[in-house]
Amino acid sequence: MNPSGDNILEVDKLITSFETDRGLLRAVDQVSFSVPEGKTVGIVGESGCGKSVTAMSIVRLLPQPTGKILGGHVFFKGRDLLRSSESEMRRIRGGDIGVIFQEPMSALNPVHRIGRQVAEVFRLHKKISKKDAWDAAIEMLDLVRIPAPEKRVMDYPHQLSGGMRQRIVIALALACRPSLVIADEPTTALDVTVQAQILDLMARLQDEMKMSVILITHDLGVIAETCDEVVVMYAGRVVEKAPVGELFANPLHAYTKGLLNSIPTLETPSKSLLNTIPGMVAPLAEHVHGCRFCQRMGRITRDSRERPRFAEVSPRHWVEKCPECYQP
Amino acid sequence: MTPLLSISDLRVHFPVRGGVLLRQTGAVRAVDGVSLEIANSETLGLVGESGCGKSTLGKAVVRLLKPTSGTILHRGIDVTHASQRSMRPLRRDFQMIFQDPAESLDPRMSVRSIIEEPLVIHRLGNRAERIKRVNGLLDRVGLPVSAADRYSFEFSGGQRQRIGIARALALNPKLIVCDEPVSALDVSIQSQILNLLVELQRDFGLSYLFIAHDLSVVKHISDRVAVMYLGKIVELAPAETIYRDPRHAYTKALLSAIPTPDPRVRRTKILLEGDVPSPIDPPAGSAFGHRTGHPRYAETIGMDLGLAEIAPGHHVAADPCCLSEEDWQKIRELRKTAAPPFTAA
Numbered sequence: 001m002n003p004s005g006d007n008i009l010e011v012d013k014l015i016t017s018f019e020t021d022r023g024l025l026r027a028v029d030q031v032s033f034s035v036p037e038g039k040t041v042g043i044v045g046e047s048g049c050g051k052s053v054t055a056m057s058i059v060r061l062l063p064q065p066t067g068k069i070l071g072g073h074v075f076f077k078g079r080d081l082l083r084s085s086e087s088e089m090r091r092i093r094g095g096d097i098g099v100i101f102q103e104p105m106s107a108l109n110p111v112h113r114i115g116r117q118v119a120e121v122f123r124l125h126k127k128i129s130k131k132d133a134w135d136a137a138i139e140m141l142d143l144v145r146i147p148a149p150e151k152r153v154m155d156y157p158h159q160l161s162g163g164m165r166q167r168i169v170i171a172l173a174l175a176c177r178p179s180l181v182i183a184d185e186p187t188t189a190l191d192v193t194v195q196a197q198i199l200d201l202m203a204r205l206q207d208e209m210k211m212s213v214i215l216i217t218h219d220l221g222v223i224a225e226t227c228d229e230v231v232v233m234y235a236g237r238v239v240e241k242a243p244v245g246e247l248f249a250n251p252l253h254a255y256t257k258g259l260l261n262s263i264p265t266l267e268t269p270s271k272s273l274l275n276t277i278p279g280m281v282a283p284l285a286e287h288v289h290g291c292r293f294c295q296r297m298g299r300i301t302r303d304s305r306e307r308p309r310f311a312e313v314s315p316r317h318w319v320e321k322c323p324e325c326y327q328p
Numbered sequence: 329m330t331p332l333l334s335i336s337d338l339r340v341h342f343p344v345r346g347g348v349l350l351r352q353t354g355a356v357r358a359v360d361g362v363s364l365e366i367a368n369s370e371t372l373g374l375v376g377e378s379g380c381g382k383s384t385l386g387k388a389v390v391r392l393l394k395p396t397s398g399t400i401l402h403r404g405i406d407v408t409h410a411s412q413r414s415m416r417p418l419r420r421d422f423q424m425i426f427q428d429p430a431e432s433l434d435p436r437m438s439v440r441s442i443i444e445e446p447l448v449i450h451r452l453g454n455r456a457e458r459i460k461r462v463n464g465l466l467d468r469v470g471l472p473v474s475a476a477d478r479y480s481f482e483f484s485g486g487q488r489q490r491i492g493i494a495r496a497l498a499l500n501p502k503l504i505v506c507d508e509p510v511s512a513l514d515v516s517i518q519s520q521i522l523n524l525l526v527e528l529q530r531d532f533g534l535s536y537l538f539i540a541h542d543l544s545v546v547k548h549i550s551d552r553v554a555v556m557y558l559g560k561i562v563e564l565a566p567a568e569t570i571y572r573d574p575r576h577a578y579t580k581a582l583l584s585a586i587p588t589p590d591p592r593v594r595r596t597k598i599l600l601e602g603d604v605p606s607p608i609d610p611p612a613g614s615a616f617g618h619r620t621g622h623p624r625y626a627e628t629i630g631m632d633l634g635l636a637e638i639a640p641g642h643h644v645a646a647d648p649c650c651l652s653e654e655d656w657q658k659i660r661e662l663r664k665t666a667a668p669p670f671t672a673a
């Protein structure tokens with residue numbers, strides 16, 4: 001694949017495995033997708049399908065020493081991050097790529113004041129004085145709409161609510177005006193009312209700063225409301241990807257259909273039986289042939305040795321063309 | 329007919345202690361004047377932001393907690409102050425399942441002992457009968473009989489929820505309080521559990537108090553929905569009505585915050601400012617009016633903000649900060665002509 005001009009990020013056949021007592025386990029199995037400039041790409045799938053590991057691989061923050069990237073490319077603005085030096089990566093993370101994780105406390109240092117933590121990001125990436133960094137931190141808190149930012153900089157993380165903490169994490173991630181933000185379940189731990197505030201804030205900042213976003217979530221509602229394109233993952237693989245309207249209107253893979261049909265909407269007849277996906281998510285292994293979803297459904301496929309081809313069936317709509325699961 | 333469950337003006341307050349002597353310095357008014365009823369085979373959904381008192385209300389209903397005041401009637405029998413001992417025979421009819429079954433299932437007990445325990449406590453059946461009963465329950469909740477000899481931690485989240493449901497079913501209850509039973513599950517597993525609950529209700533005529541924060545799930549499973557805000561019910565209506573015709577400003581905001589899984593729909597959201605409020609020393613007047621900084625907040629201090637029946641079966645807090653002018657006037661008229669249907673808050 002050639003890094004193309006319109007995509008800020010291109011992930012190409014990424015393979016990530018973990019070394020465990022049971023040998024190597026492949027968590028991300030040749031994942032490919034791209035993020036168009038200024039757009040939001042959602043990654044959706046059930047827990048354990050490899051969403052977070054994909055995100056951590058892109059910024060090379062895998063748990064060490066067990067996590068290993070075994071193949072593929074991650075082109076960010078044309079440069080392959082998988083072949084960049086560790087010092088380059090440190091500059092990029094928190095600089096041109098901002099990262100937001102689900103649990104805000106994991107990104108915050110409990111013993112340092114909020115202001116100091118935000119100011120440190122500026123000090124690390126820009127050569128500015130302590131005083132200027134502190135002022136920039138106050139400005140940043142104001143940008144993420146924290147009331148009375150000049151007072152809040154003196155607070156410690158535990159003094160803030162979950163929603164306020166997530167705003168701080170967003171401030172940290174956006175401090176250096178990154179061109180790409182990777183947000184891994186940024187609102188999963190929050191109430192719907194606070195989630196609505198945070199998603200609104202992110203959309204407005206994205207607009208102002210012209211950022212591209214990768215939004216990881218298991219909530220199809222959040223996907224529908226915030227994303228331009230969607231990547232559906234199952235058992236470490238991308239089974240389908242498409243522009244958001246196309247994916248919801250015209251899902252082609254049995255797994256995507258199963259996910260979409262299993263959620264009650266406000267229109268679903270009350271107490272009607274919902275669609276379910278039988279079986280359980282397939283366990284990880286290092287080399288898996290055949291179609292992972294057929295394995296979950298207990299189907300013996302005609303060709304269980306070969307991995308289904310991942311092909312573009314209409315403009316920007318890609319699907320794994322397993323003879324059983326590809327259902328146009 | 330006597331309702332299966334009837335609670336009125338229920339309050340559950342927790343002491344807040346401070347200072348070196350740990351004197352009581354205040355109270356968390358977790359549940360603060362709630363009245364509601366649940367009929368046979370009915371599901372009442374309970375929604376609201378975290379910390380608004382849903383779990384506390386649920387636990388009080390099955391008397392896992394001692395209420396501060398008010399009354400709880402189980403099939404007409406007052407259990408408000410029943411001792412743990414005298415609760416025992418009554419508890420058979422009222423069970424509870426939790427969000428994280430891991431927390432409520434003892435990891436040292438086999439699945440069989442977990443499900444059998446209520447039968448043993450109530451001295452029901454002999455050993456052979458209990459084995460048969462447990463096998464039957466496992467089958468009913470969709471688990472293989474072989475699961476009985478394993479431990480709960482060997483199972484996935486969805487399967488553990490099934491174990492919790494089997495245990496709750498052991499005594500043939502009339503009502504199960506379901507406290508966020510699907511919140512931690514993936515959507516495909518969530519739908520399996522919801523289907524199971526719907527089928528069990530159909531087969532056994534069960535009633536549910538179904539607590540959740542996902543409103544599309546609540547709408548799906550509930551006959552009526554109660555919206556809770558800071559320890560109080562602010563709106564209560566048939567599920568369809570709550571979604572089609574919400575009257576309370578908080579219900580409207582909560583509904584508009586749910587992400588719709590349909591990219592063609594572009595709604596403008598009502599964004600609430602600020603955070604989920606604290607039930608420690610709540611505002612004296614309208615709690616929601618206080619949060620939104622409503623100009624009429626001052627009027628509501630000392631006012632009766634209890635529920636009023638604005639349309640048949642549709643109850644809403646009589647709160648000028650949270651209603652349209654039309655609805656507010658209507659309620660004032662109602663109040664002039666009749667006593668409010670529920671005790672004042």
Ligand SMILES: Nc1ncnc2c1ncn2[C@@H]1O[C@H](COP(=O)(O)OP(=O)(O)O)[C@@H](O)[C@H]1O
Pocket residue numbers: 018020025027045046047048049050051052053054063066284
């Ligand atoms: N540090 C680790 N060691 C071993 N396996 C891991 C580790 N982190 C994640 N995994 C496995 O990788 C798979 C993908 O995990 P993850 O990306 O976290 O899923 P999710 O889609 O829920 O974010 C899971 O099966 C998980 O168990």
Ligand SMILES: Nc1ncnc2c1ncn2[C@@H]1O[C@H](COP(=O)(O)OP(=O)(O)O)[C@@H](O)[C@H]1O
Pocket residue numbers: 342343356357358376377378379380381382383384385607
């Ligand atoms: N045992 C307790 N002691 C003191 N405060 C409690 C206790 N249990 C719950 N609370 C408080 O009561 C309020 C309501 O809690 P809860 O019923 O768990 O809310 P919900 O289930 O709606 O999230 C919260 O502020 C909570 O911190």
Ligand SMILES: [Mg+2]
Pocket residue numbers: 051052053184185
């Ligand atoms: Mg994850």
Ligand SMILES: [Mg+2]
Pocket residue numbers: 382383384
């Ligand atoms: Mg709760």
